[in-house]
Amino acid sequence: MSEQRIGIIMNGVTGRMGTNQHLVRSILAIREQGGVKCGEVTIMPDPILTGRNEDKLRALAKQYGIEKFSTDLDAVLAGDSYSIFFDASGTPYRVPFLERAIAAGKDIYCEKPTASSYEVALGIAEKAEAAGVKNGTVQDKLWLPGIQKFVELRDQEFFGEILSVRGEFGYWVYPGHDPEHPAQRPSWNYRKEDGGGIIIDMHCHWRYVIDNLFGRITKVFSHAVTHLPERIDEQGTPYACTADDAAYAMFQTESGVICQFNSSWCVRVRRDELFTMQVDGTEGSATVGLRKCVVQSRGDTPTPVWNPDIDSPIDFFDGWSEARPGEEFENAFKTQWELYLKHVVAEEPFPWTLREGAKGVQLAELSWQSIADGAWVDVPM
Numbered sequence: 408m409s410e411q412r413i414g415i416i417m418n419g420v421t422g423r424m425g426t427n428q429h430l431v432r433s434i435l436a437i438r439e440q441g442g443v444k445c446g447e448v449t450i451m452p453d454p455i456l457t458g459r460n461e462d463k464l465r466a467l468a469k470q471y472g473i474e475k476f477s478t479d480l481d482a483v484l485a486g487d488s489y490s491i492f493f494d495a496s497g498t499p500y501r502v503p504f505l506e507r508a509i510a511a512g513k514d515i516y517c518e519k520p521t522a523s524s525y526e527v528a529l530g531i532a533e534k535a536e537a538a539g540v541k542n543g544t545v546q547d548k549l550w551l552p553g554i555q556k557f558v559e560l561r562d563q564e565f566f567g568e569i570l571s572v573r574g575e576f577g578y579w580v581y582p583g584h585d586p587e588h589p590a591q592r593p594s595w596n597y598r599k600e601d602g603g604g605i606i607i608d609m610h611c612h613w614r615y616v617i618d619n620l621f622g623r624i625t626k627v628f629s630h631a632v633t634h635l636p637e638r639i640d641e642q643g644t645p646y647a648c649t650a651d652d653a654a655y656a657m658f659q660t661e662s663g664v665i666c667q668f669n670s671s672w673c674v675r676v677r678r679d680e681l682f683t684m685q686v687d688g689t690e691g692s693a694t695v696g697l698r699k700c701v702v703q704s705r706g707d708t709p710t711p712v713w714n715p716d717i718d719s720p721i722d723f724f725d726g727w728s729e730a731r732p733g734e735e736f737e738n739a740f741k742t743q744w745e746l747y748l749k750h751v752v753a754e755e756p757f758p759w760t761l762r763e764g765a766k767g768v769q770l771a772e773l774s775w776q777s778i779a780d781g782a783w784v785d786v787p788m
């Protein structure tokens with residue numbers, strides 16, 4: 408086994424996702440495990456942190472024992488030491504960063520949404536393709552344990568014909584007026600002008616989740632609301648919420664599966680996980696969460712009879728069993744990073760490209776069109 412170092416510029420990773428999921432849980436975890444085995448070589452990622460704030464970069468680098476950081480992105484891009492450019496900065500800044508990195512001949516990997524409009528998202532995908540650089544978009548939910556367990560059962564035809572899906576995503580994000588409960592998400596999430604809003608955030612995910620699990624989305628019908636008009640920002644200052652904080656949507660796939668997804672930062676949780684998805688098929692059903700997948704077969708399905716005058720004689724939580732209980736899975740972001748690194752080094756397939764990422768932005772845009780029209784909107788191929 409020979410070791411192959413690969414330099415990665417990690418841009419905008421002092422934020423939530425960049426630090427926790429991409430730097431610590433993915434790149435540093437891969438380094439700690441001794442790299443990624445790929446044929447005869449072991450790929451060893453070597454990160455340099457880039458961003459605007461030198462103090463924050465220095466503190467992050469020191470905390471995790473990373474040697475290199477810089478606020479001079481142009482100088483880092485001009486060198487040959489780092490061949491991959493990764494971006495987890497805010498959505499409005501993404502495309503200008505990617506353009507600079509593509510111009511410098513770097514391979515590209517980045518967070519979703521890849522841009523704020525479909526036209527721009529498609530444009531950056533085309534630029535990367537024309538430049539011949541490898542490219543990818545984070546589509547982490549595909550490697551969640553709950554979803555991997557579901558896909559295995561789907562492929563074994565446990566569910567028969569899948570009829571409908573009901574996804575419930577969300578939790579209560581404190582608006583921050585009560586000092587004992589500061590907001591637990593960044594304030595830009597609630598300002599449209601800064602790239603915020605739950606549709607652009609979550610419908611990007613629902614696009615690849617539904618396309619991959621239930622078939623290509625062909626239609627969308629959506630509604631969005633800003634339930635809470637005012638929140639408190641990181642400086643303790645009230646601000647007007649200009650972005651949607653809840654979305655209620657239906658998607659139909661090419662095989663006719665009806666998928667209803669509620670996404671909200673204004674709901675309290677009384678379900679197993681922050682995201683759950685009930686899938687009903689002719690032969691069986693599942694409740695798919697981030698980590699668990701609980702199933703009921705046709706044979707275990709009870710026969711309820713409507714009678715609100717008595718307590719239910721059936722405990723509806725009986726007759727369900729957990730698929731692959733207790734099994735350990737890798738972090739979803741890390742799994743996708745490993746696939747991306749193998750793609751860059753050894754040409755292994757990586758279908759989760761910028762072009763695929765653009766489809767998520769497309770679905771968000773068509774959801775807004777549906778809201779404006781008050782009608783179902785076709786999602787073109």
Ligand SMILES: NC(=O)c1ccc[n+]([C@@H]2O[C@H](COP(=O)([O-])OP(=O)(O)OC[C@H]3O[C@@H](n4cnc5c(N)ncnc54)[C@H](O)[C@@H]3O)[C@@H](O)[C@H]2O)c1
Pocket residue numbers: 418419420421422423424425457458459495496497498500518519520545547593595608
């Ligand atoms: N895959 C997922 O599940 C998932 C979840 C949450 C967020 N995200 C995406 O990740 C991105 C970051 O979100 P977050 O929640 O970590 O936000 P955040 O506000 O915590 O972090 C954003 C980071 O970008 C940096 N930044 C902002 N402007 C910059 C600029 N001009 N130059 C360099 N750096 C800049 C900030 O300093 C910060 O480090 C967003 O695009 C978001 O949509 C993805």
